[in-house]
Amino acid sequence: MGDITLGLRHQLRNSWRLSRAFAIGAIVMTLLMHGLAILVAAMHAVIPTDTVTVEAVLPLAAGLWSALALLPALGGGESDDPMALTAAGAGRSFRFGARFASSLTDAGPGLFIPALALVGAAVAGWPGWLAGLALAWNGLASGQLSGVASAILVTRIGPTLALIVVAAIVLLSATVLAASGVGPGAWWLSATAQPAYNLLLVGSGLLALAGAWALNRPAELIVRPARPVRIPRGDLAAVVVTMLVGVSRSVMARSTIVTAVLTPLLVASAGAEVTGSIAFFVTAAAAAVLGANGYAYDGGAAVWLLGKAPRWYLLTGRLITTALWALLLSVIAAVVAALAGAPVSAALLPQLVLVSIGAAAAGLVPSVRRATPTDFNSFRSQPAPVASALGTLSRSVALTVVVLYAPFGLAALAVLGYLVFALLHAHIALRDPIALAALT
Amino acid sequence: MLDVRGLSRAYGRHLVVSEVTFSVERGRMLALLGPNGCGKSTTLKVLSGAIAPTSGTFTIDGAAAGSDTARRATGYVPDTRGVFPRLTGGEHLELAARLHHTSDWQARADELIDRLALDEVVDLPAAAYSHGQSRRLSMAMALVSRAPLLLVDEPFDGVDLEGVDTITELLAEARSDGAAIVLTTHLLDAAVVADEVAVFRGHTLDGPHPTDALLAEHGSLQQAWKHLSAT
Structure with a gap:
């Protein structure tokens, strides 16, 4: 102990x-959100919310549980x-x-735990508030188990398959959650009316934690042969190919592909209507992961240290690499969404290209100023600071919203305008790239 | 103290350490020599508990590999920086001492900080340390709890001449205090202080051989290494 x-x-x-600043902000936000949940629970009897049933919000609760259960396996946290x-x-x-503790201080729990309490309180008052907390505990504990499982699997079946297996198990659990009488979702449903069911949620969470304690082992570097890639002669082409090879071989980049496949399926399994706009948000979120985690993913730091590539080439190469990866993710997400029943049109493609460029631009400055070492070959070590990742994500999502809702010409102007600003800013920041040098 | 039997380790299909067997008693030092990539660091990683063996067994002071008893009996200096970027030097030593369940550690920590010339940076986060300072800190972490088994992987890498002397002295003192030590190094002059030497040939181990006997037969460890590697 x-x-x-x-x-x-x-x-x-x-x-x-x-x-530190993020931690203070996160604590304040968590307290405020949870205070709101308590207030809603207290007011529930006075202002009945008969229009929203417990069953109707089950998909939302199941989705939040899935996020808590999945984050430690896909990365996230420190x-x-x-x-x-x-x-x-x-x-x-x-x-x-x-x-x-790493999971507790990740971006997710501070948001998801009070959100689950709030959802429960809104539909069932105090019993719902308690059930929300019990479901959050269960998701948090299940996340520890899925994180440990992914670390074990990665040494046996390799990182890509490990990610797919763990993600599939969580997806299956989420499906069970929403559709059957067995599993945390169903227990949560019962707990909103009969608090004794909270014991099931807390007890199974404790079992998951005991499993995570028993099974956890040191993260291990996985070394596998890689197919050699020919580096082209041109400077910019060489930089771009080097960076693309680095990104495609990193586990975190591969996990973004799993996310692109999983997100539409999770939404569909939770009973909500799948839309083509999922592709936009997958792009924004996944490119933020790549952008915020810096040059370590794409080998840009090593390229810079070689001193052969001008700053503009380095920045342009990074922009092209991240934008291409984001576009690939958006196409995958759009295809999966279409398979899950969403009406997806080829007319979306120009917008997806624009979103990909915006998402890549959003991570450009922080990746130069606060580059972070990451682990290419196994589950992670030292990912980007949460605040940096959230900042990149916020800018990326803001640009995505502009693309979705503004006329195309205006959206293109906004994205390209931001791109020019980000490039100039990053170019100045890269003049003295202490952060990149520290990666080696 | 350390008993290794038929230890092998593979990364995927790539066998790095093959059927290694040796033992080290208390108060003795064994130097593992060999070219880059022969399996020296992997052997120490397995013995430290960082990675599991593919086959074979080992015990530390009679305790099974991977047990809490074995872990607390081991001080380990990895071949990488092996430090926490956001912890200060002092916090590193406190963490290592507490994880080894050592209660009386402060005086020892102060002594190590002083002797390893870390006093000027002890309150700085390790992210600010040079490579050599990180190696010294890693050495101090391994020594602070007076662990009876020391696994020391390339401790002189990036360390200045004065530091090499200090680390050699500290290892000799630990041996005098009864610690069993397994050392890997390419600095053959420093390896001379070991009681025994084993050389990796391919991925298998030749030895251990008494250092005195090797020096008497070949004149220097460099010649002995060349001879043992070639045969």
Whole structure:
């Protein structure tokens, strides 16, 4: 127990030092949202919300549970260099505590946990508030188990298959959640009327945590042969190909493909109507992951250190790489959405291209100023600071909303205008790229 | 103290360490030598518990590999930086001591900080450390809890001459205090202090051989290494 506490304290301290301003903001937001949930629960009897039934909000609750259960497997949160942990003498209990704290301080829980309490409170008053908290606990605990499972699987079947298997299990659980009488979703439904069902949610969460403690092991570097790629002669072409190879071989980039496939399926399984706009938001979110995590993914830091590529080539190469990857993700998401029943038209393509460029531009400046080391070959170490990732995501989503709702000409002007601004800003920031040099 | 039997480790289909067997008693130091990529660091990673063996077994002070007892009996200096970027040097030592369940560590930490010339940077986050300073900090982490088994992987890499002397002294003192030490290094002058030397040939281990006997037969460890690698 002592080592678990040490792990929790260690990772909370890490997160605090990584992004103090974000932590304060996240705590304030969490408290405000949860305060609202308590207020809604207290007012429920006075202002009945008969128009919204518990069954109607089950897909939303199931979606939030899925996000909590999936994030630690796909990445997210902060984890330490496995060799640093071994050197310090960290064992199973410390790693368990540190990973749990890492999930608690990730971008998701601060938003999803009070949101689940709020959803429950809105439809069922105090019992719903309690059931929301129990469901959040269950999702958080299941996430620890799925994170550990992905780390085990990656050494056996490789990172890509491991991601697919874990994502499929969570998708299946989400489907069960929404459609059957078994599983956390159904228990949550019952708990909003009979609080005794909360015990099932809390108890199964405890079992998942015990499993995560027993199964957790150090993250391991997976070394597999890679097919050689010919680097072209032209400077810019060489930079772009090098960066594309780096991105395509990184586990996190592959996890964005899993996300692109999964998101429309999750939405469909939760009973909500799938739309083509999913492709836009998958693009925005996934490109934000790549953008915020910096040059480490694409080998840009190494290219810069070689000193052969001018700054403009480095920035243009990064922009082309991220935009191409984002476009690929958007096409995958659109095809999956179409297969799940969404009306997807080829006329969306110009807009998808625009969103891809906007998403790539959104991550350009932070990736130069706050580049972060990432792990190419296994589940992660030291991803981008949450604040940096959220900033990139916010800019990316804002540009996406402009593309979706403004006339195309105006949207193109906005995106290209922002692109010029981001390029100039990044070009100045790259004049003294201490952050990139620190990656080596 | 350390008993290794038929240890192998593969990354996928790529066998890196093959059927390695050796033991190290308390108060003895074994140097593992060999070319880059022969499996020295992987052997130490397995013994430290960072990665699991593909086959074979080992015990540390009679405790099974991977057990909490084995982990707490081991001090490990990895071949990478092996530090937490956002923790200060002092916090690293406190963390290592607490994870090894060592209560009386502060005086030892102060001594190590002083001897390894970390006093000027002890309150800075490790992200600000040079490579050599990170190696010194990693060394201090391994020594702060007076672990009875030390696994030391390339401790002189990036360290200045004065630092090499200090680390050599600290390892010698730990051995005198009864620690068993497994050291890997390409600095053969420093490896001379080891009681025994084993050389990787391909991915299998030749030895251990008594250092004195090798020096008497070949004149230097460099010649001994060349001879053992070639045969």
